[in-house]
Amino acid sequence: MMRALLLLLLSLVALPLRAEEVVMGLSKDSVNITADFDGSEILIFGAVKREAPIRSDPPLQVIVTVAGPVTPATVWRKERRLGIWVNTDAVEIDAAPSFYAVATSAAWGDVISDVEDLRHRVSVARAIRSVGAPMSIEDSQSFTDALIRLRESKGLYQQRPNTVELRDSTLFDTAISMPANIVEGEYTTRVYLTRGGRVVSQHASVIQVGKVGLERWLYNLSRNQPPLYGLLSLVIAIAAGWGASAAFRALKSG
Amino acid sequence: MQIYLPIAEVSVNIFLLFGLGGLVGILSGMFGVGGGFLITPLLFFMGIPPAVAVATGANQIVASSVSGVLAHLKRRTVDLRMGTVLLCGGLVGAALGIWIFNLLKQLGQVDLLVRLCYVVFLGIIGGLMFIESLNALRRSKKGAVPKRRHHGWVHGLPFKMRFRTSGLYISAIPPLLVGVSVGVLSAIMGVGGGFIMVPAMIYLLGMPTKVVVGTSLFQIIFVTAFTTMAHAITSQTVDVLLALVLLIGGVIGAQFGTAIGTRLKAEQLRIALASLVLLVCFKLALDLFLTPADLYELGTGGE
Numbered sequence: 001m002m003r004a005l006l007l008l009l010l011s012l013v014a015l016p017l018r019a020e021e022v023v024m025g026l027s028k029d030s031v032n033i034t035a036d037f038d039g040s041e042i043l044i045f046g047a048v049k050r051e052a053p054i055r056s057d058p059p060l061q062v063i064v065t066v067a068g069p070v071t072p073a074t075v076w077r078k079e080r081r082l083g084i085w086v087n088t089d090a091v092e093i094d095a096a097p098s099f100y101a102v103a104t105s106a107a108w109g110d111v112i113s114d115v116e117d118l119r120h121r122v123s124v125a126r127a128i129r130s131v132g133a134p135m136s137i138e139d140s141q142s143f144t145d146a147l148i149r150l151r152e153s154k155g156l157y158q159q160r161p162n163t164v165e166l167r168d169s170t171l172f173d174t175a176i177s178m179p180a181n182i183v184e185g186e187y188t189t190r191v192y193l194t195r196g197g198r199v200v201s202q203h204a205s206v207i208q209v210g211k212v213g214l215e216r217w218l219y220n221l222s223r224n225q226p227p228l229y230g231l232l233s234l235v236i237a238i239a240a241g242w243g244a245s246a247a248f249r250a251l252k253s254g
Numbered sequence: 255m256q257i258y259l260p261i262a263e264v265s266v267n268i269f270l271l272f273g274l275g276g277l278v279g280i281l282s283g284m285f286g287v288g289g290g291f292l293i294t295p296l297l298f299f300m301g302i303p304p305a306v307a308v309a310t311g312a313n314q315i316v317a318s319s320v321s322g323v324l325a326h327l328k329r330r331t332v333d334l335r336m337g338t339v340l341l342c343g344g345l346v347g348a349a350l351g352i353w354i355f356n357l358l359k360q361l362g363q364v365d366l367l368v369r370l371c372y373v374v375f376l377g378i379i380g381g382l383m384f385i386e387s388l389n390a391l392r393r394s395k396k397g398a399v400p401k402r403r404h405h406g407w408v409h410g411l412p413f414k415m416r417f418r419t420s421g422l423y424i425s426a427i428p429p430l431l432v433g434v435s436v437g438v439l440s441a442i443m444g445v446g447g448g449f450i451m452v453p454a455m456i457y458l459l460g461m462p463t464k465v466v467v468g469t470s471l472f473q474i475i476f477v478t479a480f481t482t483m484a485h486a487i488t489s490q491t492v493d494v495l496l497a498l499v500l501l502i503g504g505v506i507g508a509q510f511g512t513a514i515g516t517r518l519k520a521e522q523l524r525i526a527l528a529s530l531v532l533l534v535c536f537k538l539a540l541d542l543f544l545t546p547a548d549l550y551e552l553g554t555g556g557e
Contacts, residue, residue: 035495038256038265076551084542086366087551146550180258180265214495215260222261222490230486233313233494234479237501241320244505 020060021049022201024191030208031178031187033215039180042066042207045173046191058196060169061104061111063122065192066176066207068099068156069185075143075150091143095129098183100157103174105164113197120199122192124148124157155179184210261493262306268499270300275314275503281530282318282504283511284523290315290445291379293500295372295534304365306493308355308443309485312478313497315446318504319475326468333465336417336429337472340451343430344477347437352484355442359489366542371443373539379449380531387524421462428459433473441481446474 024046031040044064054060073096076087102124104111112122121127130144137143151157156179164174187207193200211219222229257268274296282289290311297307326332358364415426432454436447451470455461461469486492518526 033258035258036256037258073552078549078551080545084366084370085545087363143550146548147552150548150550150552180256181263183263211260215258218494219260222486222492226487226490227483229490229494230483230492233486233492233497234316234482236494236498237313237317237482238320240498240501240505241317241322242324244317244508245321245324248509 019050019052020193020200022062022191022193022203023047023049024189024203024205026189026205026207029206030210031182033182033184033209033211035214037180037215039178039182041175041177042189043173043175044189044191045171046203047172048170048193048201054169055195056169059106060166061106061194062164062166062172063105063111063190063192063194064103064164064172064174064176065122065127065188065190066099066101066178067097067127067188067190068209069183069187070095070097072096073147075147077143077146089137091130091137091140093128093130093144093147096147097127098156098185099178099187100124100127100151101160101176102158103160103163103176105162105166105172107161108159111194111197112192112199116194116197116199120192120202124159154181156181178209182209257495257499259302259306259493259496261491262302262310262496264301264303266300266302271496271499272503274300275500276507276510277503278500279318279504279507279509280511280514281507281527283508284514284518284527289318289504291372291376291443291449292530292534294368294443294445295376295538297496298369299537302496303491304368305359305489305491306496308368309482309489309491310493310496310500311443311445312440312481312485313492313494314500314504315478316475316482317497317501318508319446319471319478321505321508323468323471323475326471329468331465332468332472333417333461334472335415336422336459336461336465337469339415339426339429340433340436340469340473341476343433344437344440344473345480347434347439348441348477348481348484349437350434351438351441352481352488354438355485356488368442369538369542371439373535373542375439375443375450376531376535376538379453380528380535382453383524384528384532387528391522391525422460424459432458433477437477440474440477441484446471446478448474 024044027043027045031042044066048060073093075091075093077089078085079088080086081088102122108123117123117126125144125148128144128147130140148157152159155177158176164172166172187209188204189207190202190204192202210216218229221232255268256265257271258265274293278289278293278296281292293314294307294311297311298304323332354367355364358367414423416423432451436451439445439450440447448470451474452466455466455470456463482492
């Protein structure tokens, strides 16, 4: 009830600012994972549509996010048992994007307030939803932090302040790079316009990421018809082994 | 040039992979081992998920064993009867191994088990081989003839069978047990198990050395083929593309390896192989015992 009231209040306050609206474009709306796939860079650009003259205070800021498919994830913690490091505790994180990049036009604290972040789930930490850890684990937050840290080190989570170029409070662009180890699915791209930490306009668009050609075919085969896939890999192996011995025998005798 | 592996879902340098296949091929040509026990840990170091490395390793061994056994069949150095007995044990063992593998995959301990198996077995085999070849080197300098050992207890067991090619009349139980244990290892470690089978056949079963390699290769084909199928069906972790690149490198490397191997002395070769095995073992052990850089790890089976 309190929250609904707060939202209503916020939207009332935000009403006069509605005069600005964001439009965006993507350099490509699909990413194809081919045999030589080595990551991809997506250019996100757009403009601010407005009828009134530009207000300069508080300054207009832009946040661009790209979020991969949301899945549950398991985080393990190691402990030393009998001298070796063993996975002991596990926390199931209910929903975490497999890829998440946030680019902003200024430092994080200047573009969005905590309340708005909570509402729109913009920052990496807010985009992850962890409902409850097992009773035996007290510091479940450290598992969520570990997930962010591990995925950041793989380039799957990116926090990039000051990387959105904003010109005359009207035109903006940024580039988001996706590493080679991304998963397939729908990647949601969002643009938020903020003034004084408050979101004044937002727009979303979808990028399709998928394996194509041989990669697609092999992956589908391995999931849908595993016996056939297993046989195929055996046939390839036996043929290669037989072919190699035949070829080298021919070389030796010839 | 990068290649994206559809099942492992990682992108790796194709030349690095090709080189790895080639290097292991050279070693397997030089030393007469399948090379699975080296290829799987090396794939771990490259960042391939262990589950995929193990399943794909098994697939790759099928290819190199087929290539090897054809040569041995021509020379009539394959004991088909012994191979079949070993195979029966091997299939049971492999099924058991796959079951253990999937159970641990659910518990999140598969990486640990695979690594632990490697450390233990590479340590034992490498250590024994090192000592044995050092002794052999010393003996050959003195010029003494090595003694042949006899294992009487093996001959006291029931269910005796005649193995003509090996010239043996022994119980079927020891070969079956050897088969089972190698089968389990093959499923868990993604290896053919030749590096355990060969010593077991010579020292435990008393088979003549000339038929050992061919027979071992013969049964390895079927056990690893079975393992590949089982991994493909139950855990879906066989990566054909990865296997193919490794295989091409391996086949070419093996021919060079054979050429190098004929120019070196047998004892020097074995010491070199033993050092290599111990080195890989040491690197893996270090990862287990040293405090990891990050105590947290993402689960692999959480899809």
